[in-house]
Amino acid sequence: MTNETSYGMFQSEPESPANGNSEAAPFSCPVSQTAQSFQPFSKIYLQDPYKFFKAARGVEPVFYSPEYNYWVVLKYEDIAAVYRDPETYSPVNARHPVTPICPAAARIRDQQNLAIEPSLVDEPSETHKHHRKIFGTAFTPRRVNQMNDRIRAIVDRYIDRFINDGRAELVSQLLYEVPALAIFLFLGASDEDAVFVKKLGSDRAIVNWGTPTETEQIAMMHGMGEHWKFTKDLVDRAIKKPGDNYLGDMARIHHDDPSLFTVNYLYNVMFLMQFAGHETTTQASANGIRHLLSDRAQWELLCAQPDLIENAVEEILRIDSSIFGWRRITTRETTLGGVDIPKGARILMMMGSGNHDEAVFPNGSKFDATRKNAKKHLGLGLGAHFCMGAPLARLEMRIILEQLTLRLPQIQLVDNQPWEYLPTLVFRGVQKLQVEWKVR
Numbered sequence: 373m374t375n376e377t378s379y380g381m382f383q384s385e386p387e388s389p390a391n392g393n394s395e396a397a398p399f400s401c402p403v404s405q406t407a408q409s410f411q412p413f414s415k416i417y418l419q420d421p422y423k424f425f426k427a428a429r430g431v432e433p434v435f436y437s438p439e440y441n442y443w444v445v446l447k448y449e450d451i452a453a454v455y456r457d458p459e460t461y462s463p464v465n466a467r468h469p470v471t472p473i474c475p476a477a478a479r480i481r482d483q484q485n486l487a488i489e490p491s492l493v494d495e496p497s498e499t500h501k502h503h504r505k506i507f508g509t510a511f512t513p514r515r516v517n518q519m520n521d522r523i524r525a526i527v528d529r530y531i532d533r534f535i536n537d538g539r540a541e542l543v544s545q546l547l548y549e550v551p552a553l554a555i556f557l558f559l560g561a562s563d564e565d566a567v568f569v570k571k572l573g574s575d576r577a578i579v580n581w582g583t584p585t586e587t588e589q590i591a592m593m594h595g596m597g598e599h600w601k602f603t604k605d606l607v608d609r610a611i612k613k614p615g616d617n618y619l620g621d622m623a624r625i626h627h628d629d630p631s632l633f634t635v636n637y638l639y640n641v642m643f644l645m646q647f648a649g650h651e652t653t654t655q656a657s658a659n660g661i662r663h664l665l666s667d668r669a670q671w672e673l674l675c676a677q678p679d680l681i682e683n684a685v686e687e688i689l690r691i692d693s694s695i696f697g698w699r700r701i702t703t704r705e706t707t708l709g710g711v712d713i714p715k716g717a718r719i720l721m722m723m724g725s726g727n728h729d730e731a732v733f734p735n736g737s738k739f740d741a742t743r744k745n746a747k748k749h750l751g752l753g754l755g756a757h758f759c760m761g762a763p764l765a766r767l768e769m770r771i772i773l774e775q776l777t778l779r780l781p782q783i784q785l786v787d788n789q790p791w792e793y794l795p796t797l798v799f800r801g802v803q804k805l806q807v808e809w810k811v812r
């Protein structure tokens with residue numbers, strides 16, 4: 373592979389014209405106070421971006437940051453408007469590296485035979501509509517419901533391992549592996565593979581959406597080669613012998629009508645789903661449990677009324693989703709929230725801000741498991757590209773909470789623990805969650 377345009381998410385220059393997106397010339401007006409205080413990789417922001425969002429939403433809900441070359445969008449209605457118009461706000465840059473890939477990592481990439489192409493999340497409207505119909509229709513409630521007992525059994529197995537210890541670090545001991553195992557069952561791969569791919573997933577979040585060092589970029593590129601080969605083998609095996617799972621369904625659809633999508637496209641969607649399908653759920657669950665245990669009354673409410681858990685999952689995705697920002701690029705001049713935006717402008721929608729917007733969610737920074745419109749959140753996106761895995765993510769999060777509230781209602785946060793977040797522009801998840809309880 374030598375053609376730069378094929379690299380998509382692994383391209384060297386973010387939004388380079390070679391990828392069909394002419395980048396808007398940097399804006400030259402005086403930098404606003406809001407833009408100056410937008411420091412998305414600073415410790416203070418990562419600890420509590422909602423503070424910045426609230427202040428900025430009040431004074432400049434759409435602002436341009438020359439430092440990062442993004443038009444940052446903070447109000448619910450403006451973010452929804454971007455999501456609803458993928459023709460004007462194209463998703464083709466959704467996975468572009470935030471920090472350009474360094475030459476040494478690019479050299480390794482060039483040796484890996486990665487045949488990356490836009491797939492669903494970063495596909496332009498014309499082809500996205502066609503592909504989403506096929507891949508989304510096959511993501512049936514039957515396939516998702518089939519997972520119910522199996523996910524519950526996995527969660528219980530993990531809780532069994534620490535229930536008599538009186539303390540646990542929930543991310544590494546429960547939340548890290550369970551969603552990886554679930555997506556792998558869904559796709560028909562083995563447990564050992566799940567753990568291997570999971571590690572690559574965390575590296576990918578930093579390298580694609582963060583500020584990785586050159587050493588991290590190089591290590592991740594080596595990993596990508598392995599992961600790509602693993603994905604190809606998984607798909608090739610499914611094509612030869614389709615299993616009773618989602619990937620098996622896609623292999624059968626391809627067998628019946630190969631003109632619907634290419635095998636390379638199937639490699640790409642499976643490559644995407646292995647990442648999209650677990651890192652996100654791990655981090656959203658961790659954020660949610662942190663919120664619930666910090667607000668004891670809410671936790672106890674769920675223990676007493678488990679039927680509220682379904683809505684509590686939506687409230688988690690509203691108050692602190694694992695994807696709290698997402699990107700688009702304009703295909704023409706436009707106006708958003710009264711601000712004129714040029715063609716080729718890079719848009720950063722902060723759903724984490726929209727999800728706290730008081731115009732839609734009164735008392736928005738308060739967790740409320742009974743909130744009537746919690747499901748209106750933007751934590752899973754909106755519109756044509758709305759998260760395809762949403763039913764599976766919701767099921768996993770619900771089961772994790774059901775089993776924890778049932779089996780460990782007395783669980784509490786260890787006092788004064790530090791909260792660490794990965795420095796990325798769009799992902800948000802507490803990295804460690806120390807809890808304790810009295811063993812009876």
Ligand code: HEM
Pocket residue numbers: 455463492493494504555644645648649650652653656693694695698751752753754755756757758759760761762764765
């Ligand atoms: C809590 C967990 C999750 C969160 C917060 C999340 C969030 C998102 C977001 C924000 C988008 C982009 C939406 C847009 O551009 O409009 C998305 C797309 C997507 N997600 Fe998820 N996701 C989660 C879990 C999953 C799971 C479990 C899977 C797979 C089984 C999955 C598969 C996908 C796919 C394939 C897309 C692309 C859809 C398209 O562009 O048509 N996600 N997700």
